[in-house]
Amino acid sequence: MLTGQDANFVAAMEDVLDVYVRPYNPHRPVICLDEKPFMLHDHYLEPLPMRPGSPAKLDYQYQRRGYCSIFSLIEPLTGQQYVDIRKTRKAVDFAEVIAWLVDDLYPNAERIVLVMDNLNTHVPGSLYKRFPPAEAKRLLDRLEIHYTPKHGSWLNIAEIGIQLFSQDCLNRRIGSIEEVREELTAWCAERNRLKKAIHWQFTTADARIKLRSLYPDITLVTD
Template sequence: MARRGRPTVQIELTPEEQQTLQRWARRHKSSQALAQRCRIVLACAEGGTNNEIAERLGVNRVTVSKWRRRFAADRLEGLADAPRPGAARKIGDDVVEAIVVETLESAPKDATHWSTRGLAAKHGISGQTVSEIWRAFGLKPWRQDEFKVSPDPDLVERIRDIVGLYLNPPVAAAVFAVDEKPQMQALNRSAPTLPTTPARATHDYERNGTVDLFAALEIATGKVITDLRPSHTSADFVAFLNKVNREVPTELEVHVVLDNLSTHKTPQVQQWLLRHKRFHFHFTPTYGSWMNLVERWFSALTTKKLQRSAHRSVKALTDDIRAWVETWNDDPKPFVWHKSADEILQRLAGYCATINENDRFNLTGH
């Protein structure tokens, strides 16, 4: 039976293209879109169908087909976003590639990263042209993401454990992401916030006391169990665990994702766990609080409610938080975890390789 559909374009890379794609795929300054396109092309060069590559990289088959064809036609320049309709491009592909490579792999003598003006002067083009190339390739060299490599000796095991809970939760069990948001201040601005776009608020305010918020986000449903207390001691944490215990059906096991805060590991907490056998703690790696999904919920609370609110007392603040939580739980929206443990560890390995490569370059000078 004859094969139907468009034939798959075969990708063969030169050594220079292979090295460039590998650098762009792992370099932390690359945009996520550009890095993903590089990984797709590298996978195509290794062989395999679009379906197989799509499943392995967690993308759509159409996406693989698109970048396979774009690279086959235009090589490295084909990884940029398609130009918008308008006048024909006046600069050559060699200049575009030079701008991208220099942005990712070099820096001027007087700065840590290139500016549009600096690259424009070096190549004799306009700053607007440099800006358009950056936009096409998703490059933002002025931005800096913060990251801390965890020294946790159980890093791999803990990542696999927590990701497993998120992606494949145990049967007959409830999984919660738990944390505290301490020292939330009841702030009152010296003048009302103006409802302009963007909103304008005075820089000065008066402090009217603080409160600590405990929250347990149920991964499956998005519902949140909360408790507001004047402090966040070990005794307060145990009291919050008792509240969670009362609200979860007794026939369910309870798995709790939480960080390595000393309050979570005191003898008082350990004794509580011995009395409540259905509770199981899963600690995030050191410097790994980004793995705790309740942090996403705290962020939503801050940006949607607290950031622009004003409160003349702690009671006003707590009433506001309780009302917001009640509204949230009326129509909860769970946060969905997408990355597998292997993808996280692979990206971490690439980050470490980049650090080692840069350190080696700085030590040797070449």
């Protein structure tokens, strides 16, 4: 939690906010990336189905089926959203998601402007753990990376996308990765069909007023 002045925070925040006010450019799309761990829970006893005048009934006991990691990618200005569900959240998983983003989702982009947080695997070195050096460098050269500040995950628009599909799809027991993948793939297809853009309202000018307590007081600087 932020409790006082933090020059590193405001520098990273203003960098991300300036990205969000860029006009739409299909050759340099802005993509936000985030990931969410999800625990897989299956029913211990089969639920009793809903009947007239009686809701469905679930037993309080459940079976743990492990977990998965949900990578969420969203292009705010077009509303396009994609997910990749994986068994782990290792560096190689992140690297493979980046390759998917670059080569499959946006193969014609000159450069992809990527906004993400500072998770320990969200670093260029992760690509070198998965791909030969020339391939890792090729992928990285297609990216323009901007990191949200520490304690500033709210600045990542991908979090909004995660909240949306969590409310609609992940608010119940799901026992397998395959079911998670099926649910979220269908959800993204429908959302992409509707083309609901995300209109980010908070700007650098707003931050300098509403979050002014985080900015260093340079009047205290002495020679």
